[in-house]
Amino acid sequence: MEVIKFGKFAALVVAFGVVVGCSSKGGDAAGTGAVDPNAGYDSSTSSSAGAGSVSSEEAALRAITTFYFEFDSSELKPEAMRALDVHSKDLKAQGNRVVLEGHTDERGTREYNMALGERRAAAVQRYLVLQGVSPAQLELVSYGEEKAAVTGTGEEAWAQNRRVELRK
Amino acid sequence: MKTMKYWLTCAAMLLLAQFALAQDAIEITRGSDRATPIAVVPFGWQGGAPLAEDLAEITGNNLRNSGMFTPFDRANMLSHPTRAEEIFPRDWKMLGVEYVLAGEVTSTGAGYQAQYHLYNVAREQVLLSRTVSGSESQLRDMAHKISDEVFEHITGIKGAFSTKLLYVAAERFSADNTRYTLQRSDYDGARAVTLLQSREPILTPSYAPDGQRIAYVSFESRRPEIFVHYIQTGRRERITSFEGLNGAPAWSPDGKRLAFVLSRDGNPEIYVMDLASKQMRRVTNHYGIDTEPAWLDDNTLVFTSDRGGRPQIYKQGLNNGNTERLTFVGNYNANAKLSVDGRTMVMVHRQDGYRNFHIATQDLERGNLKVLTETSLDESPTVAPNGTMLIYATRQQGRGVLMLVSTNGRARSEIPTKFTDLRVPSWSPYLP
Numbered sequence: 046m047e048v049i050k051f052g053k054f055a056a057l058v059v060a061f062g063v064v065v066g067c068s069s070k071g072g073d074a075a076g077t078g079a080v081d082p083n084a085g086y087d088s089s090t091s092s093s094a095g096a097g098s099v100s101s102e103e104a105a106l107r108a109i110t111t112f113y114f115e116f117d118s119s120e121l122k123p124e125a126m127r128a129l130d131v132h133s134k135d136l137k138a139q140g141n142r143v144v145l146e147g148h149t150d151e152r153g154t155r156e157y158n159m160a161l162g163e164r165r166a167a168a169v170q171r172y173l174v175l176q177g178v179s180p181a182q183l184e185l186v187s188y189g190e191e192k193a194a195v196t197g198t199g200e201e202a203w204a205q206n207r208r209v210e211l212r213k
Numbered sequence: 214m215k216t217m218k219y220w221l222t223c224a225a226m227l228l229l230a231q232f233a234l235a236q237d238a239i240e241i242t243r244g245s246d247r248a249t250p251i252a253v254v255p256f257g258w259q260g261g262a263p264l265a266e267d268l269a270e271i272t273g274n275n276l277r278n279s280g281m282f283t284p285f286d287r288a289n290m291l292s293h294p295t296r297a298e299e300i301f302p303r304d305w306k307m308l309g310v311e312y313v314l315a316g317e318v319t320s321t322g323a324g325y326q327a328q329y330h331l332y333n334v335a336r337e338q339v340l341l342s343r344t345v346s347g348s349e350s351q352l353r354d355m356a357h358k359i360s361d362e363v364f365e366h367i368t369g370i371k372g373a374f375s376t377k378l379l380y381v382a383a384e385r386f387s388a389d390n391t392r393y394t395l396q397r398s399d400y401d402g403a404r405a406v407t408l409l410q411s412r413e414p415i416l417t418p419s420y421a422p423d424g425q426r427i428a429y430v431s432f433e434s435r436r437p438e439i440f441v442h443y444i445q446t447g448r449r450e451r452i453t454s455f456e457g458l459n460g461a462p463a464w465s466p467d468g469k470r471l472a473f474v475l476s477r478d479g480n481p482e483i484y485v486m487d488l489a490s491k492q493m494r495r496v497t498n499h500y501g502i503d504t505e506p507a508w509l510d511d512n513t514l515v516f517t518s519d520r521g522g523r524p525q526i527y528k529q530g531l532n533n534g535n536t537e538r539l540t541f542v543g544n545y546n547a548n549a550k551l552s553v554d555g556r557t558m559v560m561v562h563r564q565d566g567y568r569n570f571h572i573a574t575q576d577l578e579r580g581n582l583k584v585l586t587e588t589s590l591d592e593s594p595t596v597a598p599n600g601t602m603l604i605y606a607t608r609q610q611g612r613g614v615l616m617l618v619s620t621n622g623r624a625r626s627e628i629p630t631k632f633t634d635l636r637v638p639s640w641s642p643y644l645p
Contacts (some may be wrong), residue, residue, distance in 0.1 A: 154548040156461040160502040191414035
């Protein structure tokens with residue numbers, strides 16, 4: 046699973062590479078389409094002289110709405126923080142409400158995992174509030190281990206299930 | 214002096230735990246006493262079409278599930294008596310059978326009646342001759358009643374085969390489309406009936422001591438809420454719907470109060486609500502996770518807390534507020550349930566240095582711990598009202614299954630189901 050996760054991250058890095066590469070050569074931000082077509086559209090319309098690389102990186106980060114955690118941990122990873130920085134900017138600008146769904150893997154008891162899932166959602170909430178987002182914009186729901194992203198037992202599935210999802 | 218004794222006991226327990234680990238797992242899970250051999254002879258039936266249920270088979274399975282009996286294989290029986298005078302002791306002595314249960318079913322027009330005889334082979338004596346009756350749909354109830362009476366007559370322990378089981382079945386059609394249903398079945402999984410259906414998770418069903426009400430958590434509004442559901446009428450009452458967690462409902466022994474978990478004050482804490490007045494009070498006060506309350510008696514809760522760094526079981530008086538840690542062996546002890554006599558605690562347990570979660574029992578007076586299961590992601594134990602059996606959830610080939618195991622560790626079987634994924638079993642009390 047570490048492999049898959051690394052794979053995902055690598056794909057993202059490659060996507061950035063493509064975007065940054067294109068932009069630096071004066072191309073448009075079409076490369077972001079690989080991550081999220083809408084984000085690509087946004088960046089290409091909003092980008093003007095020289096802002097292309099920044100906003101397309103932003104678009105890629107904006108497309109990240111699932112944040113993963115280590116086993117038995119509610120500590121945010123650096124890549125999650127970078128994405129949350131973009132989300133906090135949007136939330137402050139738009140004032141909309143989002144739901145932070147906390148999830149765990151299947152190990153441990155279900156009700157204890159409910160509490161762990163909430164701890165993870167609360168860690169994301171705390172980070173966003175520190176960036177200036179109003180707590181009133183953030184609803185927390187923990188599903189514990191009840192809504193696995195991936196079924197199956199083993200490190201691979203577990204790593205993809207330990208997550209917080211930001212939902213509009 | 215007292216402290217020294219305490220540490221010596223702890224050290225001894227650790228040594229014992231090490232010793233238990235070193236043993237073959239099968240040694241741990243098998244009791245030392247022999248199960249009593251009993252022949253449950255196929256019941257006589259003179260009607261044309263075969264009966265819808267095989268009363269002798271159901272009874273034999275019940276007795277086996279207790280871990281205290283070994284039903285004799287009917288293929289090896291020398292005779293199939295149905296009346297007391299047809300039981301010949303020599304036929305059974307040579308087979309090593311200690312008891313014979315034989316009977317006959319007759320039609321009463323409206324339904325059926327079963328007359329049965331329990332025979333002690335060594336004493337060559339009929340111990341019990343009784344009749345049970347019921348409608349066609351009650352044939353299984355008749356078998357459970359016979360099982361209860363025979364079990365109690367031989368062991369002196371009240372039978373718990375006429376009890377019911379709650380559990381949740383999940384049928385996952387895709388990542389965002391799962392059907393959750395709350396099921397109520399016989400204790401052995403037969404005759405499952407759907408009580409509630411939802412597209413969102415249903416969790417932690419729990420039988421009230423009166424056997425009439427159940428409590429559970431439902432995410433039907435896309436947030437957790439605690440409900441009390443009346444089985445007979447299907448009427449539902451929403452008990453809590455606070456911001457944050459609403460979870461782990463547990464009935465007090467007197468059935469008047471519900472303990473549960475809320476995180477509305479910032480982190481998970483245990484509360485107790487008086488159901489008549491809806492008055493609620495907070496029981497725990499700690500920045501760690503406090504969850505999974507269970508009642509030791511009407512004035513004492515046990516619960517899971519990670520206040521010591523890892524999840525362990527604690528006990529707290531409702532009147533004096535004193536908190537005491539109960540588990541010291543293992544790096545994960547959670548979801549405690551108590552036997553009705555309050556002497557044994559059953560819980561999810563993980564040994565230090567091991568990855569697997571098992572079900573273990575802990576004697577609350579002597580403190581010794583016994584690992585009961587050998588599967589790997591074991592959780593949600595629930596104990597029969599007579600303490601002889603427990604059912605827990607585990608995973609097999611990626612699907613949730615319920616396992617029934619006798620507390621002496623000798624009998625184990627999977628609860629049969631038509632669903633792909635089962636979880637969170639709750640055993641009913643004795644039912645009227």
